[in-house]
Amino acid sequence: MTTASEIRASFLRYFERHGHRIVPSSSLVPHDDPTLLFTNAGMNQFKDLFLGKERREYRRAASAQKCMRVSGKHNDLDNVGPSLRHHTFFEMLGNFSFGDYFKEGAIDLAWQLLTAEWSLPPSKLVATIFGGEGGIPRDDEAHRFWRRFLPADQIVELGLADNFWAMGDTGPCGRCSEVHYFRGRDLPCPEPVCRGVACSCDRYVELWNNVFMEFDRQVDGRLNPLPAPSIDTGMGLERVSAVLQGTISNYDTDLFAPLLARIGEVSGLTYSPTPGWPSGQASDRSNPSPETNRTNTSMRVVADHARAMTFLIADGVVPSNEWRGYVLRKIMRRAMRHGMRLGLTDPFLYRLVDVLVGEMGPAYPELAANQEAVGRMIRSEEERFDAVLTGGLPRLEEAVERAASAQGVLPGEDAFRLYDTYGLPLDFVEDLASERHVSIDRAGFDHAMEAQRDKARAKSAFEGRKIQEFSFRSEDARQALSAAGDVFEGYATTVVRAVPILAAFDESCRQVEELREGASGYLALGRTPFYLEAGGQVSDTGEIRVETGAGRAAVDGVTRIAAGWPRVHRVRLVEGAVREGDLVTAEAGAALRDATRRSHTATHLLHAALRRVLGAHVRQAGSLVAPDRLRFDFVHFSPLTRDEINALERIVAEEIRRNTIVDTEERSIDEAIAAGATALFGEKYGERVRVVSVPGFSMELCGGTHCRATGDIGQFTVVSEGGIAAGVRRIEAITGADAVAASQAARAALDEVLGLLGTTADQARSAVDRLQADVKRLTRELSRMKVESARGQQGQIAPTVAETEIAGTTLVTQKATNLAKLELRQLADAHRDRIKSGVVVIASTTDERVSIVVSVSKDLTERIQAGEIVKQVAPMVGGSGGGRPDFAEAGGKDGSRVDEMLRETRQVVERLLSGAGGTGRQPPR
Ligand code: ALA
Secondary structure, three states, X not given: OOOHXXXXXXXXXXXXXXOOEEOOOOOOOOOOOOOOOOOOOHHHHHHHHHOOOOOOOOOEEEEEEEEEOEEOOEEOHHHEOOEXXXXXXXXXXXXXXXXXXXXXXXXXXXXXXXXXXXXXXXXXXXXXXXXXEOOEOOOHHHHHHHHOOOOHHXXXXXXXXXXXXXXXXXXXXXXXXEEEEEOOOOOOOOOOOOOHHHOOOOOEEEEEEEEEEEXXXXXXXXXXXXXXXXXXXXXXXXXXXXXXHOOOOHHHOOXXXXXXXXXXXXXXXXXXXXXXXXXOOHHHOOOOOHHHHHHHHHHHHHHHHHHHHHHHHHOOOOOOOOHHHHHHHHHHHHHHHHHHHOOOOOOOHHHHHHHHHHHHOOOOHHHHHOHHHHHHHHHHHHHHHHHHHHHHHHHHHHHHHHHHHOOOEEOXXXXXXXXXXXXXXXXXXXXXXXXOOOEEOHHHHHHHHHHHHHHHHHHHHHHXXXXXXXXXXXXXXXXXXXXXXOOEOOOOOOEEEEEEEEEEEEOOOEEEOEEEOOOEEEEEEOOEOOOOOEOOEOOOOEEEEEOOOOEEEEEEEEEOOOOOOOOEEEEEXXXXXXXXXXXXXXXXXXXXXXHHHHHHHHHHHHHHHHHHHHOOOOOXXXXXEOOOOEEEEEEOOOOOOHXXXXXXXXXXXXXXXHOXXXXXXXXXXHHHHHOOOEOOOOOOOOOEEEEEEEOOOEEXXXXXXXXXXXXXXXXXXXXXXXXXXXXXXXEEEEEHHHHHHHHHHHHHHXXXXXXXXXXXXHHHHHHHHHHHHHHHHHHHHHHHHHHHHHHOOOOOOOOOEEEEEEOOEEEEEEEEEOOOHHHHHHHHHHHHHHHOOOEXXXXXXXXXXXXXXXXXXXXXXXXXXXXXXXXXXXXXXXXXXXXXXXXXEEEEOOHHHHHHHHXXXXXXXXXXXXXXXXXXXXXXX
C-alpha cells in the first residue's frame, strides 16, 4: 500500500523534477486578507502573484497546503459525517504557474502524473471542461488538449457551477477542468438515474481541479483580465489516497484509520470500514444497521473535527466568541456533541492529539512544537463545555417545555439564543426537542443567525479599514511617488541629511505644494531613518528640518499610503514652511529610539527566557514595543508564580551581563527556519528575511531596531503579569533608566515605611507582627469597654436604657452610639442575661447608618419572634432586615428617627404579644 505521506512526497518530487519550487504550506490563518476566514485553497498564499501585485524569483510552484472549508463560498461542514469524502480540514496538493505554462502544460503534467507516475488506468479517468454559460464561451482549447489523451466520451462538458472556479466573491478566477476517477457501476447509487460525474454517489470521485486563471473578479462582478494567464490546481490528498489505496471512503485510508482506532478505544465502540471496492461486488454488501450507521457518522465527525481543531490551534487560533475563534469553538462543540452520541461524557478530544501528532507531525512540525499547548487548550474547552451544559440545559428544558405546551414549535429566536448566549449547538437543541416531539423553526433560526453575521461583518469591515486614502495632484504625481519605493535607513542611523521631500499632503491627505507654520499634514521623503510601526514596535517620532533653515516640522507618527510606497511622516509645522523638493534633515529622536531599542531587544530576551522557564509551548500572541515599556502576550495556561517571574528576571539579567553583540542578518526564510529562528504563526514572510539573534540565546525573524549589545538594556524589571483571555497571559516590563527609577521608587517607599516603623529591613517582619498583635488586643479591649459602658455598671442600668413591662413581659430598648455589629450583639446578650426572659431591642447610630438588633428569650419565641419585630420596626429608619425567632438584625439610613422608632417598638411588641400580629398591616410610621 502507498501511504498518504508517500503520495504527498511523490507529488512534490514529481513537480520539483518539472521545474517547480516546493513552497511550504502557509498558515490556516490567512495573512492580511480580510476577505478570508481561513485558508481554503493552495492558491491563497499566491493570490498577489496571480494578480501581478507581487513578483518572486520562480514562476512555477507546488505545495501541500493545509485548508479549511467551513464558511463562505467553500463550506463542507454539513457534509462532514454522512459523507465518505468531505472534510472541514484537508490537505490540498497543488501545482501553480504564474504566467509560465498554461492549459496545455497543465493538462500534460496532470496526465503524466496520474497515468505514468501513479499508474492509474486511462480508461478510468474522465475529464470535465467548461461547456459555456453566462456569456463565457466553451473552453475549446481544454477540450482539444484532453482529446490528445482521452476519447470524446470521456470528456464531459459542465456549466458555471462545476467548471468555473473562484476563490471568493472577488479576486482571481477562471474556467476549470476536473479529473474524475471512475470506480465502477457496481457501486450503489441512491438516485433513480445516476448522473455520472455530477452525481452525489461514490461511483465517480473528483480527484483534481485544474483552474485556468484568467480573470480578477471585481466587487461589481466585472471580470478584469489578469496580467498573465496562470495555472492553479488542487487535489485533495485524502481523496487521492483513497483511490490509490483502493478504498471507497477517505476515512478508511491511513490518514484516518489510526485516529478512528483511538476513538474506538476511548469509546469502546468499533468503526466499521465501508466494504466492497475494488475487489468486492455489490452483492457482497450487507446493509449496515441504522445503529452502525449512526456510530460511524459520529466517529467520522469526531475524527474530522479533531484534525481541524488540532491544526487550527497549532496555527494560533484560540476558541472564543468572535470571528475565527467562534468557528473553532463551533467545530469543537460539534465534536463533543457527537462524542456524547458515542457515550463519551468526559473530556476525550484531547486524548486524540498525540495520535495526530504521531501521524502528521513529520510533515507539519508546528504540531509537535505545540503538542502540549494544543492538548491543554482542547481539554480546557471540553471542561468549559461541561459548564455550558450545566448552565444551558435548564434553559433548554424550559424553552422546550414552553414550546411543547404551545404549538410544538420552538421559535427560531429562542433556539438562536440558546445557541448564541448559552453555547448550545443547534443539533443538540434539535435532539432534545425531537424527544419531546417539538420541532424547531429553522427559518427563524437562520434569520437570527444572519442578522448577527451582518453585525460581525460590519464590525470587521470597519476594523479592516486602516489605510488612509491619499489623493494626488495628477496621475503622473501618483506614479512618480509609487515608483520611488520605500528607502529605510534607520537600522544604521537616526539622522539622514540632504534628502528631498518627494510629496507633501495636507491634513485630509490631499497633495499640496507646501505646508506652512501651524499646519498639520504628511511628508514623503527620498530616504528616511523613521521606523514605521511593525512587529509591535511603535513608529519613531522626531523632527524634519529644511536645510536652508526655512522651516521645521515635528514628526509624531509614520504611516503608509500602500505597500511598497515610501512611508509618510505625520508632521506639524513648528516654524516656517516646507515645500515639495526642499532638501531636509530627517532626525528620529535618538533618546527615544534608544529606549525603544532596549525594549525590543529585551522583548526577545524575555520571549526566550519564557520558553526556558515555562516550556516550549509558550508562543507569542502579541507584543508592544514602546520607548517607555514593553508588553508581551503569550499562550500559557496558569498565572505565573513569583518564583517564575523571579527566574525570568534573573535569566534576562544574566543575558544583559553577558553583553552579547546583537546580530542581524538577511537570510532565506528556509535557512532561517532550519537554523531554529522563532517565526510568528500567521505571519507572512518574504523569500528573504531579517534574522535578529543574541547568539547562544535567542533567534527571531524580526524587522525591528535593536541594541548594539544586550548590555545596552542596562536593567530589566517585570512590572505586571496577568491573564487577558483564556490561555493567554500578558507581561509588562520596563528597561534602562525607567527600571532604575522604578527600583529606586520601590526602595524609597520601603525606606519610608521602615522609618515610620523605626526598624530595619530584616527586623520589619517582626515589627509588623507586633504592631498587628497590639492592634488586635487593643480593639478587643475597646470593644469590651464600650459594651460595658453601654450596659451600665453592675447592678445599675445605663441612662440610655428603657425597661418596661408589657403584658407580663419585659421589654428593654436602648439607643447606643458607635457600636460595631459584634458589640451590639454582645450588648443584647448582656441585657437578655440580666432580665432572663423578655425582648431586647437596641439601635446604634453612627454618622451614616443605623444598626438594629432584636433578641427574644427562647421561652417567648412561640408568642413573639425577633424576625417579625425587626421587619416591622426597621422601615421606620429606612431599613430592612430579618432573622431567626430569637435573634434578628437590620440596617437603616435615617438616624433622625431612632427615638421615634424605639417608642413605636412598644406598640409593635404589644400588638404581637396580643396575637394581633398584623400580617398585611402597615407598620406604624
Ligand atoms: N483552487 C482550486 C480549488 O480549490 C484548485 O479547487
